[in-house]
Structure formats: C-alpha cells, structure tokens
Amino acid sequence: MKQAGGWLWRVSLANLFFLYGPIAVLILFSFNASRLSATWQGWTWQWYRALWVNQALLDATVNSLWVATVSTVLALFLGVGLAVGLDSLPGRRQRQIEQAMLLPLVIPEVMMGVSLLLFFVLLQIPLSLMTVMVGHALFNLPVVMIIVRARLKKLDPRLMEVAADLGASYWDTLRHVTIPLLRPAILGAGLMAFTISLDDFIVTYFTAGPGATTLPLKVYSMIKSGMSPEINALSVLFVIVSMGLIGLSLLVQRR
C-alpha cells in the first residue's frame, strides 16, 4: 500500500484545508478595511473597536456569561452527583442509565428546544434568562456525567475501599477521597459545559424570553439583518474564546 501514501496525504490535506479555510478567511477579513466587498483594502482594527462600544453587544455578553455560569454550576452539582451515585447501583442499571443519558446528546437539538418551550408555556412559566439557564443545565448534565464517569472508572477502587476499611463513612470517603481524585475531571467538565453554554444557539433560541438576549442570539440577529465586518470581528472573538476554553479543559483533564 506504499503507493497510496502520497495520495492519502493529499486528500487528508485537502480535508484539513476545507476545515480550516473558512475560519482563516473569517479571521483575515475581520481586519479588512472595506465595509462591503470581499476584496482586500488594507488592515484595520476598526471593526473590533466598533464592538467595544456596542452597548447591546456588551449586554448580551453579560447575559451569556450569567447563563453559562449558572447552568455550569447546576450541571456540575447534578452531573457529578449522578456520576458518583451511579456506582452504588447494580452494573446493569448503571449501563442502562449511562445509555439513556446519551439520548439528550443524540436527538436533534431542535427537539430539545421545542419540548422545553412547550413545557414552560404549558406550565405558564414565563420565558426569561432563567428558562435559558435551565435548558443549558439540561444538555450540559449528560456532558458532565460522561466526563466525570470516564475518570471515575479509571480510579483505583482500592483507594475508596481503604478509606471505608479505616472507618470513613460514605460521605467522608466521598469528600476526602473520591471528589479530590475527580477534581481534574470536574474542572475539565465544568470548562467544557461553560463553553457549550456560551456557544449554544438552538435551545437558547426556543427558551429565551424577550430581553433575554445572549451573545449567539445577538450574532444571529446581526447576521439576519445583513452581513457586516463587525460580525467577522465578533466571530473571531468567539473562535478565540471557545478554542481557549476547550484547550484549557483538555489540558486540565490530562492531569
């Protein structure tokens, strides 16, 4: 198969070019001085500066940060509890629940958004930032659980047994042995959940009430009302923040 090597490499390179080209284009043209055309007319920072003074954008950023923080904390509490508590169930039950928790990640996101909308409206819960937070905690819970459980399965069960043998109660063992050992996974899961929340559009779109505009909702409405270099600049900031956070999450989990 030696001869195939060069061909494979070229196709792979084309794939990577396809994956990175559009992002590179976006970054490059966020510095383009021309407002309208896709022809290069010199460097400028002005689109980034325009973002900085856009009050609506700053408000949306604050909303997004709130939603991401609250939903991450919620998902961490519920998800870590679930991951750890699952160990006390019989093996078959564990696998059933683990598999069921994949479902929210697999079904089309529109389904989740619509079902939450229906739920809130039928219960007459007004849509607001709160409902967005609840929705985000919903799709982040399985993410947290899966990451934490992956780590949990790698831990040496003898460590917990020793603690129990030495007379530690279930809670003591949890607090002083299990949770500290899980800390990298919990931190990593938290960063991952935070990023997913910051980036989410669809569930937010269906569960946000008037005035509860998050950054992706704002970007969406900007795109809908016409292309502008400000959107390019904002997109670049998005790219940098998500990549940075995910990179950090992976780095933390590696320990």
Add this chain to the structure above:
Amino acid sequence: MKSSPPAGRAESSGPVASWWLLGPGLLWMGLLFVVPLSLVLVISFAERGTYGGIVWSLSLTNYLDLLHPLYAHILGQSILLAAVTTMLCLIMGFPLAYYIARAAPGRQGMLLLLVMIPFWTNFLVRTYAWMFILRTEGLLNTLLLKLGVIAAPIELLYSNTAVVIGLVYGYLPFMVLPLFVALEQVDRTLVEAAWDLYATRWVILRRIIVPLARPGIMAGCLLVFIPSLGAFLTPDLLGGARSMMVGNLIQHEFLVARDWPLGAAISCLLMLFVMGMMRWLLHAAKPVSRQEDAS
C-alpha cells in the same frame, strides 16, 4: 462494562446515601427531558385552536396533514440532503481517518486534535463563514471574477448546494472520529497478507478494510445523518426559500404559524425516525464478532 466497580465500598451506608446524589440529577432529567418530550407526543394528537392555542383531543389529524405534498416534500428533501451530506462526509472522511489511523502514534493525537478544533468553534460562526464565502459579493465569486473563470457572479448561497456544504463542514469531524477508531483496530497484517497475495488496492479496501471497519462506518454515518436531518441553523442561513428542512418546519410551526399540534407531530415523526435509525444501527453494528473471527 468490564470495570463495574466493586459494590463493597458502597455497601455500608452507600445505597441509601447514594440516592441523595442520584436523585436530583435523575429528577432533573425526568422533569425536563422525559416530561417535555412526552408532552410533545401528547400535543401531537391535539388540535389547533382558532387563535393558535391547543384544543385537547385525541385525533390523528396532524399526522394525516403531514401527508400533504408540501410537508411530504420537505420531509423527503431533508432525508435526501442528510443522506447526501452523510455520503460526502464518508467519502471525504474515510481517507483522512485512514491516514490518521496509519500515522505514527505521536502524530495521531495531533491530527485528531486538528480535526476536532474546528468543531469546537461556534456553529453559528462557522456557518457565517460560509455565507461570507458563498454569497454573491462573497470571496469565491470575487476570486472567480478576478481570475476570469466566470463573467458574472454566480448564485451559490441560498441553495441546496450551500446547505450541503454547510452540513458537511459542520459534521465532518463526527465521521472522522468513529472511522478512525475502527480503522485503527484493523489488523495491518491482514492488509499486508492480501497485498502479498496480489490483491488490488480496491479489493483490499472492499474485502478487508471496509468489512472490518463496518461498526465505525455505521456509527459515523449515524452521527452525521441524525444532526443533519434535524438541522436548523444551516438551512436557515445557507438555504433558500426552497431548501427548508424538517428543523425549519418545526421552528416555523411553533414560532411563526403557531400551530403547535402540527409542529409536535412533525417533531414526533423526526424523533421516531431518529430512534428507529439508532435501533437499526445497534443491531446492524453488532456483528463485531465477525471481526474477532477474522483476526
């Protein structure tokens, strides 16, 4: 699977105490995932009130409405676009996954990371990037005009082609990762043996690699097909008026037309389709035992 932790550590006060840990999470999922989805199912049998409300009833009207050519067309088109997307992802992703699977272990990690990084950037932003490239005054048209390839800008954006490009772009990593996992496990000595026996490259691919990598191929196809089928953002931003997909139809019924029962019926159909595909995959991907026989 193998390492279900010993029950020993939980035995003392565990089972009772652990319900305090499990309870809230399970309750949360039940209340906000199971209940709302069940509500969608229930509502799909209700009827639309005169002012857009819900009239509780038990009828199949909404499902029968879906047989209308207009809706049937959108459903069919969604399946078609998702299928084309899946095929393209497979064709593009397979060589890449194969290349990564054969790379040195040190490079593997880096290459996989390279595939994943674009996936971690905001989906909205990635879709916007294609609008920027494909629109009439966009990068591609500008370039082609400058190079003299075309005399007048061509309509690329707001078409089914643009939707497929956006979907392939968004979900290619979903294809590459499971393919990589499967291809990495393919025993290389088998390929070498076939090579020694003068099998052509095509025969090796068809008779050895593809059958062995089948579970990964199926998983990859499913992971691309499902989100493509339910896509909302991509057809919304890149598609034209005629490239509406199921996701857009659901959104339209819920937020614009305010016909919730009909929207719920479409959602249920989509859900049924997705669940059916998953079940089928779990069955079809099972003959992993064949892989063991072969090696």
